[in-house]
Amino acid sequence: MKQLEKDGFLRHLRVSNKSDVVPAIPGLSLPSFRHHWRTFKHTGINLRLMDDGCKFEHSSKVGLRTAMQNNFIGPICDSILCIIKGKSVAFYHSTRLHGDRVKANWDDLSKKTIHGLYNDENVVSKDFIRDSYHGE
Secondary structure, eight states, X not given: OHHHHHTTSOOOEEEEETXXXXXXXXXXXXXXXXXXXXXXXXXXXXXXXXXXXXXXXXXXXXXXXXXXXXXXXXXXXXXXXXXXXXXXXXXXXXXXXXXXXXXXXXXXHTTOOHHHHHTOTTTSOHHHHHHSOOOO
16 A cells, blocks of 8 residues: 555545544454564555644654654543543544534635645655655
8 A cells, every 4th residue: 555655556535533542543454374463554644633623644754753642642541531521432433523523624624635635745755755656
């Protein structure tokens, strides 16, 4: 997937809610006869939906510290707070919350294109843009 994306054959947008613990669960691929367990790595551009806005993040720009904070520590802490407040941990994983946050950010989101995001140095690293094929 990563190479297809770099070669310009694949462009994709992942959508997640800030504080959602489900995407933070470490992924493992199933072993086969020839391969051992392998960890899963997100690719593409992640649209993080929040109560107070949204943020686009490409895997080429996210370092270990940011990945740990956004995709592990933050969601785990927020899940604990959900339990303390009497809410379900699944609250942040609901499609209803996704929809509410998309509607709240629609003015900004409707102006974006996938091609534009993949050429935006605020979203994708300069190295990824430089090394990628960008067909129209």
